[in-house]
Amino acid sequence: MKKAAPISPSTSTAARRPAREIAPPSLSAAARPGVPLYKEVRRLMVDAVSSGEWPPASAIPSEKVLASRFGVAMGTLRKAVDELVAEHVLIRQQGRGTFVARHDRARLMFHFFHIVGADGSKETPTVELHAFARGRADADEAAHLGIAEGAPVFRIVNILKLVGVPVIMDRIAIAQARFPGMTLTAFRDRPNTIYHLYQNSFGITVLRTAERLRAVAADADGARSLGVKTGSPLLEIRRTALTFNDEPVEYRRSLVNTAKHEYFSDLAKTV
Amino acid sequence: MKKAAPISPSTSTAARRPAREIAPPSLSAAARPGVPLYKEVRRLMVDAVSSGEWPPASAIPSEKVLASRFGVAMGTLRKAVDELVAEHVLIRQQGRGTFVARHDRARLMFHFFHIVGADGSKETPTVELHAFARGRADADEAAHLGIAEGAPVFRIVNILKLVGVPVIMDRIAIAQARFPGMTLTAFRDRPNTIYHLYQNSFGITVLRTAERLRAVAADADGARSLGVKTGSPLLEIRRTALTFNDEPVEYRRSLVNTAKHEYFSDLAKTV
DNA sequence: AAGTGGTCTAGACCACCAT
DNA sequence: TGGTGGTCTAGACCACTTA
Structure with missing residues (x-):
């Protein structure tokens, strides 16, 4: 697993984590007990949008890159993106990328x-x-x-x-x-x-x-x-x-x- | 694959189907080209509800059983259920089952x-x-x-x-x-x-x-x-x-x- | 203890877009 | 042609409910 910063394999609340990650302390953001991983990923993405790291209309990194950045599987990353797309925070365009929604x-x-x-x-x-x-x-x-x-x-x-x-x-x-x-x-x-x-x-x-x-x-x-x-x-x-x-x-x-x-x-x- | 009635591995539109299912004709319901598998599963589930096979307030079969019945993977079955839950057609209850929504x-x-x-x-x-x-x-x-x-x-x-x-x-x-x-x-x-x-x-x-x-x-x-x-x-x-x-x-x-x-x-x- | 849904993984191939 | 999101698979373990 060459992921960058696994959010938090710590608590036993979320689902199975790979065995080789039993111990490592949470690196960037500690997930609280009882909070699913994809919710934590979602929170980090909302932060990136509202902090201005991803400004309106900009393309966010690809799902593959984000999954690696957050240290989660594609499916987990996609579940976080799914929610933000449903709330019109992000807009997916097949073949082009995912963009921060703009108020046009x-x-x-x-x-x-x-x-x-x-x-x-x-x-x-x-x-x-x-x-x-x-x-x-x-x-x-x-x-x-x-x-x-x-x-x-x-x-x-x-x-x-x-x-x-x-x-x-x-x-x-x-x-x-x-x-x-x-x-x-x-x-x-x-x-x-x-x-x-x-x-x-x-x-x-x-x-x-x-x-x-x-x-x-x-x-x-x-x-x-x-x-x-x-x-x-x-x-x-x-x-x-x-x-x-x-x-x-x-x-x-x-x-x-x-x-x-x-x-x-x-x-x-x-x- | 001991699945019962794979919906339709026919067209090349949806994603990969297991290699051993290249040929078999659609058994129960033929998916039309361009329609994702999970949409077809969703349609069959709506039919089951509106036809009365699954009456209001009843528990529908477990996800494992339904995935087998429709011949799809759990993830695909769940994506269909996700939509129906979002539309309040079905109600999921962890540990208990999934139920047809009732007008109380x-x-x-x-x-x-x-x-x-x-x-x-x-x-x-x-x-x-x-x-x-x-x-x-x-x-x-x-x-x-x-x-x-x-x-x-x-x-x-x-x-x-x-x-x-x-x-x-x-x-x-x-x-x-x-x-x-x-x-x-x-x-x-x-x-x-x-x-x-x-x-x-x-x-x-x-x-x-x-x-x-x-x-x-x-x-x-x-x-x-x-x-x-x-x-x-x-x-x-x-x-x-x-x-x-x-x-x-x-x-x-x-x-x-x-x-x-x-x-x-x-x-x-x-x- | 058994069964259910909830979460997560680590891939695969497909459709679409830009180059 | 290469990169993106869209779909799909075949599992695993976890949390919860019921008996």
Whole structure:
């Protein structure tokens, strides 16, 4: 076995290790008792991604190389990669390699944009920045961002238009501590999606979201922004965007005019 | 190799087959070219479940037995089972066996009931049957049930109460052809959930749902049923419930009073 | 003690992509 | 042609449940 740094053949919890590795102390990362080897490999790979060793869109080393680097068999390495592919952290491409997932427009639309036309068609919205301000987190924002009440935040208001008609008003709150140096111009002039900006300029990758929805009556502000009468029913979405380890990074309150659009939830495969 | 009925070592598409199986014709089910072996195994297992050979809650044969029965290696068999477990068709229990998933109350609440309190807590609702009737599918129902307009349907109206307060009005439509012999009493006196009734009395297992949400103003009927004023904002959910092969089996329109509750969507792991 | 699923190994050949 | 991921094999030992 010419492997480099076997993670940890130590505990008797995981499956059989080769006999010639009965004793050697864990070299790089000690696996805790009860944790399968492939989970430990997975953790090391998440570290490599979130630390920036493997930046977005880059190709990671081949499975053969990684198996050797971690001192595990191909099957074990693949099981770790399988999980990260399922969570959209990595993307496999047969014949080409495995890549760190990048937040491009297609991914945003597919995974994080749930408003569709009445016929189920999904259009890309045009985004208009209406406000960018510094402030201090209120209780609601603090709770959902996992920060202290009164901690400094950025607040952004966007109006999203579909086929020229305003349909969604987004009010976004992010912690200033997580996005140091964020500016109005960075936000306004970004050539790509907002999650792409988070990822490329601040090293924050949004992996999943939790959303809570309710029907509300339009207040004066919402009514004006979306061109409906005060009191009209609007769909309110409160979204928390999460990164690695389920850490919250963005809190977004959206108002949606569902007269000609709707929210689509495909609680699909393998939830 | 003392395996029983190797699925199909025929085409050169899948990976290596043992040399001594170069020629033998496919015995039970011919795998089509380009289809991996484990997908074919998976298909056979789905057949066994949906045909009733493995009824709900029953233990399926052990992995060793199944690998032999299908003439594949354990790893291949496990890959097929992995998928069905991820889709909640099967449930693995270490040391006990693998079982066909059953529609009990816990599963309903976890996978198919998305209304939570303002604090995120989930309570089990009490269900009141308000109407049961035969009718003919309108265009909307026909489209979502995959049947012809005018085809016979059952229509059920339920009021769901949380802590004694009516919060949800469900209007359910199902094709009579799929639920022969369905009666008011079967519906009213079921000791378990409605999906449990579908599964046990009609052999229909609901696997997943697609939901479309919008905010609407309460009409007279909805307002009366939910105890709110006409015109109040209500959350409308239109749900299509699907079984194997994504066949629609139930179309449900719900109205939800989201004054003190909300819809929770955890577009979580591995969507 | 026997049987089940859970993890892991150390390979093999295949399909695909880039060169 | 060489390298990548995709599939598959034939085992092993471990952890857990049940009897």
